[in-house]
Amino acid sequence: MHKLSAVLITLNEINCIETCIDSISFADELIVVDSYSTDGTWEFLQNHPQIKAYQNTFKNYTDQKSFALNLASNNWVLFVDADEVVTTALKNEIKDVLKAPKADAYYVYRKFIMNNVPLKFCGFQTDKQLRLFNKSKAHFVPNKLVHEKIISKGSEAFLKNKLDHNFYKSEEDYKRRIKFYGTLKGQEIYQKKRPATIFHSLFKPSFKFFYMYIIRLGILDGRKGYKIASINAKGVAERYKEIKRIKKRTT
Known part of the structure; x- marks a missing residue:
C-alpha cells in the first residue's frame, strides 16, 4: 500500500479538530499547519503524538495550503478541512485505492451537514473536491485567494463514499x-x-x-x-x- 500523508490547515478549530483528527488517524503521516490559533487548537496539536504541527501566518487559502502540502513527505496526500470527517466507509475506500491506484487524483463528494442534519440541495448535492492525489502530479492553481483549487496533471477518478462536511457551526x-x-x-x-x-x-x-x-x-x-x-x-x-x-x- 502506498503511504499516505493527511494534511489540513487550522485556525481556532478546537470544537471540531479532535473529531477530524480521529477520522484521519489511519494515515501514515498527519501534517497540520495552524494560523496562530488562540482557542486551544495549537496546544491540542502540539500534544497529539501523531501530529506534525507547524505554524504559519495566513495570507490566503492557496498560499497556506501550498505551504502545508510542501511539508508532506509522502507522494500520496489526503487534504481535509478541520470541519470535515472521513467516514469509516470512505476510509476503507481510500485504503483500497492506495493498494493499487488506478488514477493519479480522486474527487470526493461531500455531504453538507447543518445542525446535525444533511442539507440536501442549494447546489451542495453535486459538490466535489479533488482531495486524494499524488502530489508529484498535482499543484494548486496560483493567484486564487479563496476557493483554492488543485489541478492534476495526471488521470482523475471519483471515490464513491462521501466526506462529511460540518460546515455550519x-x-x-x-x-x-x-x-x-x-x-x-x-x-x-x-x-x-x-x-x-x-x-x-x-x-x-x-x-x-x-x-x-x-x-x-x-x-x-x-x-x-x-x-x-x-x-x-x-x-x-x-x-x-x-x-x-x-x-x-x-x-
Missing part, C-alpha cells in the same frame, strides 16, 4: 466566514482586473440567491435553504464592497 460563524470569503474574492477580482461594475454589484448577489434557492433547489431544504442562499448572496455582495474599499484606498 452557528449562523453568526457562517456569516463571518462567508463575509471573509467574499472579501478575499473581491481582492482576487481586483488583482486580476476583472470587470466589477455597478451592474455586477447589483445583479450577481441576486442571481446567487436565485441560483441556490431556485435553480439548485434550495427551496426544498425549507427555511435552512433560504437562510443559506441569503447568506451566500450577501457574501457575493461583499466582493464588490471590498473592491470599492480597495479603490478608495488607492485613489
Whole structure:
C-alpha cells in the first residue's frame, strides 16, 4: 500500500479538530499547519503524538495550503478541512485505492451537514473536491485567494463514499466566514482586473440567491435553504464592497 500523508490547515478549530483528527488517524503521516490559533487548537496539536504541527501566518487559502502540502513527505496526500470527517466507509475506500491506484487524483463528494442534519440541495448535492492525489502530479492553481483549487496533471477518478462536511457551526460563524470569503474574492477580482461594475454589484448577489434557492433547489431544504442562499448572496455582495474599499484606498 502506498503511504499516505493527511494534511489540513487550522485556525481556532478546537470544537471540531479532535473529531477530524480521529477520522484521519489511519494515515501514515498527519501534517497540520495552524494560523496562530488562540482557542486551544495549537496546544491540542502540539500534544497529539501523531501530529506534525507547524505554524504559519495566513495570507490566503492557496498560499497556506501550498505551504502545508510542501511539508508532506509522502507522494500520496489526503487534504481535509478541520470541519470535515472521513467516514469509516470512505476510509476503507481510500485504503483500497492506495493498494493499487488506478488514477493519479480522486474527487470526493461531500455531504453538507447543518445542525446535525444533511442539507440536501442549494447546489451542495453535486459538490466535489479533488482531495486524494499524488502530489508529484498535482499543484494548486496560483493567484486564487479563496476557493483554492488543485489541478492534476495526471488521470482523475471519483471515490464513491462521501466526506462529511460540518460546515455550519452557528449562523453568526457562517456569516463571518462567508463575509471573509467574499472579501478575499473581491481582492482576487481586483488583482486580476476583472470587470466589477455597478451592474455586477447589483445583479450577481441576486442571481446567487436565485441560483441556490431556485435553480439548485434550495427551496426544498425549507427555511435552512433560504437562510443559506441569503447568506451566500450577501457574501457575493461583499466582493464588490471590498473592491470599492480597495479603490478608495488607492485613489
